[in-house]
Amino acid sequence: MIIVANWKMNKDLTETRLFWEDFENKITLDSDFLLQKENILIAPSFPFLHHFQTKCSEKISVVAQNCHHDNSGAYTGEVSVKMLNSIGVKYVIIGHSERRMHFNEKDDILKKKINLCLENNLCPIVCFGETHEDRALNNHLSVIEHQLNIIPVEGNKKIILAYEPIWAIGSGKTPSIKEIEEVHSYVKGLYNLPVLYGGSLNEKNANDILCLPEVDGGLIGGASLLSDTFFSILKVANNIMRSKI
Numbered sequence: 159m160i161i162v163a164n165w166k167m168n169k170d171l172t173e174t175r176l177f178w179e180d181f182e183n184k185i186t187l188d189s190d191f192l193l194q195k196e197n198i199l200i201a202p203s204f205p206f207l208h209h210f211q212t213k214c215s216e217k218i219s220v221v222a223q224n225c226h227h228d229n230s231g232a233y234t235g236e237v238s239v240k241m242l243n244s245i246g247v248k249y250v251i252i253g254h255s256e257r258r259m260h261f262n263e264k265d266d267i268l269k270k271k272i273n274l275c276l277e278n279n280l281c282p283i284v285c286f287g288e289t290h291e292d293r294a295l296n297n298h299l300s301v302i303e304h305q306l307n308i309i310p311v312e313g314n315k316k317i318i319l320a321y322e323p324i325w326a327i328g329s330g331k332t333p334s335i336k337e338i339e340e341v342h343s344y345v346k347g348l349y350n351l352p353v354l355y356g357g358s359l360n361e362k363n364a365n366d367i368l369c370l371p372e373v374d375g376g377l378i379g380g381a382s383l384l385s386d387t388f389f390s391i392l393k394v395a396n397n398i399m400r401s402k403i
């Protein structure tokens with residue numbers, strides 16, 4: 159089970175520290191808590207990655223929300239895979255729909271980012287998902303298959319996929335359980351990789367979604383910003399894992 163908190167452009171230093179103090183208490187004091195650092199992934203903003211990596215990486219894994227597609231160079235404001243590597247970060251979110259939409263990230267760029275991560279031992283968490291229109295036209299599976307062409311097929315690569323229907327992100331709407339099952343089974347038939355679900359995942363719907371055998375975890379935006387709600391979702395994941403032992 160892999161649960162990723164994607165904080166996007168939220169939380170300043172004080173808020174980041176307060177979250178961690180409260181969250182660390184919760185996971186340390188809960189004697190029933192099984193989840194380890196490979197199960198709990200948090201993606202704060204770039205300025206706090208180093209702080210997180212230094213202070214928190216015994217208990218959780220630190221994730222970058224993005225990286226540049228070149229190794230180095232004249233790219234003002236960008237962050238390279240080498241920089242992330244040098245502070246010990248092991249995961250990077252690639253191709254989030256907000257990056258595709260607001261920063262015009264296209265397949266050729268995303269492919270370069272994925273390859274650069276893999277060459278540098280970073281695990282890309284690659285997001286994909288259909289628009290509302292694609293789903294209404296019943297085109298979602300072919301759109302998804304096309305989006306996933308950026309995934310290298312050869313070799314045994316450490317990649318995590320995240321199904322995030324664009325219309326479900328931050329909207330409070332989620333696909334039905336059957337719709338989630340359909341997409342996850344389809345993608346798992348194409349790639350032998352873990353597939354997370356993301357898009358308005360919260361403490362109320364977490365159990366129904368995370369207990370599906372095709373769902374390997376969740377990518378959580380809004381509901382990961384408060385330590386209470388993020389911890390509640392982790393407890394759901396914890397109980398599902400415990401029931402499988």
Ligand code: PGA
Nearest residue numbers: 327328357358378379380
């Ligand atoms: P959300 O965001 O949980 O707020 O819908 C998920 C995401 O964008 O990764």
